[in-house]
Amino acid sequence: MKGRIISAHGRHYQVELEDGHLRQCYTRGKKTGICVGDFVRIQPQGEDEGSIEETLERQNLLYRSDEMRSKQFAANVDQLLIVVATEPAFSDDLTGRALTGAWSANINPIILLNKCDLASGLARAQESLEIYRELGVPIISCSIYEPEQLKQDLLPLLKDKTSLLLGQSGMGKSSILNVLIPDAKAHTQAHSVALGTGKHTTTSTRLYHLPSQTGCLIDSPGFQAFGLYHLTQTDIANGFPEFKEHIESCRFYNCTHLHEPGCGVLAALEEGKIGRKRHELYERILLESQAATRY
Ligand SMILES: Nc1nc2c(ncn2[C@@H]2O[C@H](COP(=O)(O)OP(=O)(O)OP(=O)(O)O)[C@@H](O)[C@H]2O)c(=O)[nH]1
Numbered sequence: 394m395k396g397r398i399i400s401a402h403g404r405h406y407q408v409e410l411e412d413g414h415l416r417q418c419y420t421r422g423k424k425t426g427i428c429v430g431d432f433v434r435i436q437p438q439g440e441d442e443g444s445i446e447e448t449l450e451r452q453n454l455l456y457r458s459d460e461m462r463s464k465q466f467a468a469n470v471d472q473l474l475i476v477v478a479t480e481p482a483f484s485d486d487l488t489g490r491a492l493t494g495a496w497s498a499n500i501n502p503i504i505l506l507n508k509c510d511l512a513s514g515l516a517r518a519q520e521s522l523e524i525y526r527e528l529g530v531p532i533i534s535c536s537i538y539e540p541e542q543l544k545q546d547l548l549p550l551l552k553d554k555t556s557l558l559l560g561q562s563g564m565g566k567s568s569i570l571n572v573l574i575p576d577a578k579a580h581t582q583a584h585s586v587a588l589g590t591g592k593h594t595t596t597s598t599r600l601y602h603l604p605s606q607t608g609c610l611i612d613s614p615g616f617q618a619f620g621l622y623h624l625t626q627t628d629i630a631n632g633f634p635e636f637k638e639h640i641e642s643c644r645f646y647n648c649t650h651l652h653e654p655g656c657g658v659l660a661a662l663e664e665g666k667i668g669r670k671r672h673e674l675y676e677r678i679l680l681e682s683q684a685a686t687r688y
């Protein structure tokens with residue numbers, strides 16, 4: 394039987410089969426590294442259980458950062474929805490990292506600017522997002538107090554896709570999820586009751602189906618940092634699409650674009666064709682991943 398991982402807790406997984414039936418599944422032996430969004434083949438046991446026999450080939454895999462390591466947490470994601478808000482102020486660094494994570498995995502990002510009903514922070518937020526708009530990232534303004542408008546703007550983009558919802562704490566990610574999937578909160582609560590944690594907040598990653606159309610959303614706890622330590626230098630450079638055309642004119646094929654003579658990226662930086670902040674972010678991510686590799 395084939396199915397998809399809906400949630401994961403240690404070695405226990407909820408698997409949704411092709412017919413919609415849910416089974417509690419576990420892995421045997423040392424098999425690890427299965428995550429939400431994975432397609433798997435299971436061996437059914439009894440009415441509602443099963444063991445996971447095989448993980449099917451992945452289209453992609455995303456990581457969150459965990460101390461000095463990257464930990465995988467979602468697979469087979471078609472697009473990334475990054476929730477930011479007019480207030481509190483969001484981190485430019487975290488937004489940039491989420492975009493790099495998406496682009497390096499070949500996933501299209503979309504930014505949701507939430508809380509647009511709060512006019513005071515709107516202009517500042519739009520200004521901070523300008524750099525991403527110029528890079529071609531769709532930016533959708535919304536407010537949970539305009540739920541019909543939110544659905545009208547967002548649902549067409551979610552159709553038939555698996556979208557991962559990410560956001561720093563306080564941006565309104567859970568509120569948006571509840572507008573799109575009114576049952577989501579009930580699921581989270583039922584789950585925490587089952588686990589005996591008594592907490593009603595998002596503590597683990599979970600996949601939800603949209604009620605009104607095909608497509609699903611993966612919700613995950615507020616992120617500190619998107620995991621990028623596992624990326625190679627080339628992956629990281631791929632996470633900066635505006636570098637691409639300039640990399641073609643680098644003198645050295647293994648140019649790191651930090652200090653080499655004849656570097657096309659550094660030349661573009663000097664000419665103002667690449668933003669200084671973007672290059673600084675690239676340098677931070679690259680140096681961190683090199684430090685993590687040595688660590
Ligand atoms: N004014 C306004 N407030 C909002 C909006 N969306 C969310 N909020 C409020 O912002 C606060 C944070 O919303 P949450 O949905 O809990 O935020 P979150 O991003 O899920 O945060 P965590 O649960 O910490 O991960 C709550 O008090 C919400 O009521 C909005 O569109 N407008």
Ligand SMILES: [Zn+2]
Nearest residue numbers: 643648650656
């Ligand atoms: Zn270069």
